Amino acid sequence: METGTAAQDDAREPVWTGLPPGLLKMRRMLLVVWLGVLTVALGVPLGLFAGPEWAAFALLPLGVMAWGWVVLGRNWRSWRYAERADDLLISKGVLWHHETIVPYGRMQLVEVTSGPVERHFGLASVQLHTAAAATDATIPGLDPAEAERLRDRLTELGEARSAGL
Amino acid sequence: MTTPGADKDVSGAAAVVREQVPVVERRLHPVTPLRRAWAPVAVIIGWAVHDPNQAQEQLTRLTTVTLLIALAVIVPAAGLYGFLTWWFTHFAVTDSELRIRTGLLFRRTAHIRLERIQAVDVTQPLLARVAGVAKLKLDVVGTDKKDELAFLGEDEARALRAELLARAAGFAPETAHEVGEAPSQQLLHVPAGVLAVSLVLTGATWGSLAAALVVPPLLWLATHSVWTVLATALPLLGAAGASSVGRFVGEYDWTVGESPDGLRIDHGLLDRTHETVPPGRVQTVRIVEPLLWRRRGWVRVELDVAGSSNSVLVPVAPREIAESVVARVLPGVTVPPRSALSRPPRTAARCVPLWWRGYGLAVTDTVFVARHGLLRRSTALVPHAKVQSVRLTQGPWERLWGLAEVHVDTGANETVTARLRGADEAAELLSGQAERSRTGRRDARPDRWMA
Structure with a gap:
């Protein structure tokens, strides 16, 4: 459905892979936890000291939470990547749409990172570095096994097709 | 020895x-x-x-x-x-x-x-x-x-x-x-007179001079403090000197030569610099036309080499000569004439009024060419083989008008952007550029250029 490739290379129509639901779950949980804390921190003192009608302000973070819930879902659905024969495609973003193509031969370094929260949810990110600092190629929220498979495959392909600057 | x-x-x-x-x-x-x-x-x-x-x-x-x-x-x-x-x-x-x-x-x-x-x-x-x-x-x-x-x-x-x-x-x-x-053959020499005139016709020279002459008296009127005036006047004078005399001294006797070892750039009046760029190391070439140079048909050529701080190839030269030097630097490349560059669609005016007319794009067999600037025109050329990654971006306002931008990243940390292209054209450009870069790399010269 996406215009990721032109008609000329029908033979190599990319096979898009979405992100596993773990990332969405993690982001939504973080959203609920932080905004929940904010709602309570706002609503309880207001209700106690300024009267219950003032406590209605606490609905504001709740509204943001509901909006964020939807936005996170849309954003998560927009993330996808495709491994083609010679390059990696990453497509992301709803309002600000970004599409990146990194040829395997250009990879200088493949990085797998996983923070404490990500680890708790069993997630890992893969980041690709080329000689250009502007290259922005990160795939977040992958299953660690998939992240390692991707890293190994990218490294292998990168070595096979490696080129100078 | x-x-x-x-x-x-x-x-x-x-x-x-x-x-x-x-x-x-x-x-x-x-x-x-x-x-x-x-x-x-x-x-x-x-x-x-x-x-x-x-x-x-x-x-x-x-x-x-x-x-x-x-x-x-x-x-x-x-x-x-x-x-x-x-x-x-x-x-x-x-x-x-x-x-x-x-x-x-x-x-x-x-x-x-x-x-x-x-x-x-x-x-x-x-x-x-x-x-x-x-x-x-x-x-x-x-x-x-x-x-x-x-x-x-x-x-x-x-x-x-x-x-x-x-x-x-x-x-x-x-x-x-x-x-x-390796024997070197001279391609271009910039006469001191031309260099001096080109600096006189540069806005930055006059801007910094005017600032150095106007700001300190105003400050004196406002504060009557010698230290404040000195503290602002000295850097301003320094900047004015650097942008006029400093540049003249640095770019004096600019010589570009060609040898089997690559490009040789020698320049300097007091400090001499001799630079050698081996074949196939140039990542981007930019042709810049300041407004006041246009009548004389002069251009400035800048280049990007990964890891190198110098970015000037030719400080000033007539367009045809500069283009012939570019053709030597990027073998097999001809700088496309202005008419060959396509403008963005008309709707681009909704995103960038007036200035959209300065944007242009051309893709040849060997290079990706993008132009921007209305008064000070700048045309950037990237050989397909030097592309590190290709990106397409589209913001909400651009989506509304069916536009998108294509960025081409090179190894010298320089990104060349084709701005405000039609969305379909941009998508085609993205995949097409990835393909061209792949085939371009295959034909590129090896790192060891004599081997």
Whole structure:
């Protein structure tokens, strides 16, 4: 459905892979936890000291939470990547749409990172570095096994097709 | 070859470098310790400028005896430091690397792979010219100031550059030493008069001059404080000097030559710089036309090489000549004429009023060309083989008008952007560019250009 490739290379129509639901779950949980804390921190003192009608302000973070819930879902659905024969495609973003193509031969370094929260949810990110600092190629929220498979495959392909600057 | 009183007879040994022979280490030129001799003086001057009142107070308290004692301690200490850093700095050329070993307390060894060379610079600051020495620096991605060889004898620097280039080019190690300097053919020389006129016709020169002449009197009227005025006037004057006289001195006698070892760029009135960019190292070329130069048909050509700080290829030249130089720098490339560049669709005016007319794009068999700027036009050329990654971006406002941008990233940390193209065109451009870059890389010349 996406215009990721032109008609000329029908033979190599990319096979898009979405992100596993773990990332969405993690982001939504973080959203609920932080905004929940904010709602309570706002609503309880207001209700106690300024009267219950003032406590209605606490609905504001709740509204943001509901909006964020939807936005996170849309954003998560927009993330996808495709491994083609010679390059990696990453497509992301709803309002600000970004599409990146990194040829395997250009990879200088493949990085797998996983923070404490990500680890708790069993997630890992893969980041690709080329000689250009502007290259922005990160795939977040992958299953660690998939992240390692991707890293190994990218490294292998990168070595096979490696080129100078 | 200049050899300091070292432990090895270098000139004799270097001629018989073979695979199994231990690497011959050399030292820098013996005037090197002097380059740091001014450091304590600079510290004192800096302190005096920073706090003039206290400096004067301290100076009046000093007697001649204490002054002499201080001198007797500082000068030998600085001298010893300079001597020791020189003594502990060695460099060696092996078949595949340049090794620099340095450091007195914290040892540091840099191994620079020769096939990764992006450019070689030989520079001679004014004092170094008087002393007959030169600095040599290899530009490789990631090298910094520490990795330059300062100083070498003038002839030694030239011989070393020739040897490094010969080895990097892929000549057999046995012969690399005797290959010598590749013959150079002059492509372009910028006459001093043209350079001076071009600087007079540059807005930045006048802007900085006007600022230096207008701001300090205004400040004086407002504050009546000598220090405030001086503190603003000095940097402003410095900037004005740098953008007029400084640029003239730096770009004086600009010569571009071509040799089998690549492009040679020599320039400078007081400080001489000799730069060599081997074939296939240029990542981006930009042709800039300032507004006031247009009537004379002059352009400025800038280039990007990974790891190199210099970005000027031709400071000023008529368009046809500049384009012929570009054709030599990027073999097989012709700069597309203005008519060949396609403008963005009309809706682009909704995103960038007026200035959208300055945007342009052309894709040829060899290069990706993007233009921007209405008054000061700038055209950037990226060979397909040098593309590191391709990106398409589209914001909400651009989506509304069916537009998108395509960014092409190169290894010199330079991104060339085709702005405000139609969405379908951009999508096609994205995949097409990835394909062109792939095939472009396949045909690219090898890193070792003579092999």
